[in-house]
Amino acid sequence: MTFDDFIRLVQACTALVAAVAWPLVVLFVLVRFTPALKDFLLDLGELSFKGGGFEASARRVKEEVKAGLVAAEVGRTAEAAPTLRQASQAASAATDAVNTRTIRRAQGATALWVDDRPDNNRLERQSFETLGMSFVLATSTEEALRETARRKFDVIISDMGRPPDARAGYTLLRALRERGDTTPYVIYAGSNAAAHQEEARRAGALGATNRASELFALVLSALDGRA
Incomplete structure (x- = not known):
């Protein structure tokens, strides 16, 4: 395996970990902070939140x-x-x-x-x-x-x-x-x-x-x- 092959392998592994880890992180945040997020989003709606539709x-x-x-x-x-x-x-x-x-x-x-x-x-x-x-x-x-x-x-x-x-x-x-x-x-x-x-x-x-x-x-x- 050449050095370039090794670099590409590391990049692929990093991308794979990120793809798996980020959904887990998002899931944790949603579960842990759902009540606070609910109030936060409602407040944003009252303040004419832009960008999210x-x-x-x-x-x-x-x-x-x-x-x-x-x-x-x-x-x-x-x-x-x-x-x-x-x-x-x-x-x-x-x-x-x-x-x-x-x-x-x-x-x-x-x-x-x-x-x-x-x-x-x-x-x-x-x-x-x-x-x-x-x-x-x-x-x-x-x-x-x-x-x-x-x-x-x-x-x-x-x-x-x-x-x-x-x-x-x-x-x-x-x-x-x-x-x-x-x-x-x-x-x-x-x-x-x-x-x-x-x-x-x-x-x-x-x-x-x-x-x-x-x-x-x-x-x-x-x-x-x-x-």
Whole structure:
């Protein structure tokens, strides 16, 4: 074996050791420091971490959510529909809170949406689903009570009138609270009057609105309490 052959053999052995050792080192670091790394990465996301794709991903999600909220706002027929500019401004304000931590909190969250016409809320649901949320749909108070008896939800969204009960949103809320269910509850109905918002809060709801952007903000505030 020549000296050059010996050098090449040493280099090959070194490369082999490095290829085997580095994964083991990375594995050790991940196992040993996982909690600290988790918090560190979340903090980086809050500080607009660049280079790893986190910021770009959060920005893309934010834009998709905003587009969905604008479409939902303009498409609603309750009361006076906002102009495209007003809807865009409201959606921008609502999605300002969207970042990597928000997305992480929403992922895995499940909401119960109670409405006798679920197709009316398709765009709103799609905006939440962009964040990673999932939904169970119920079209009556009775069905909603059965669903809540079977499982725990992170938030409940309900319309107000469901024939023959013009105040079905409050009927469901009262029934839930009477059996000790304190799941955050949001009313998404046809009115956005201040008196109706106050009535909803007095009844134990997190809030009431007929605006998609306000609904988005209310649901995010509900998810703030998730473990």
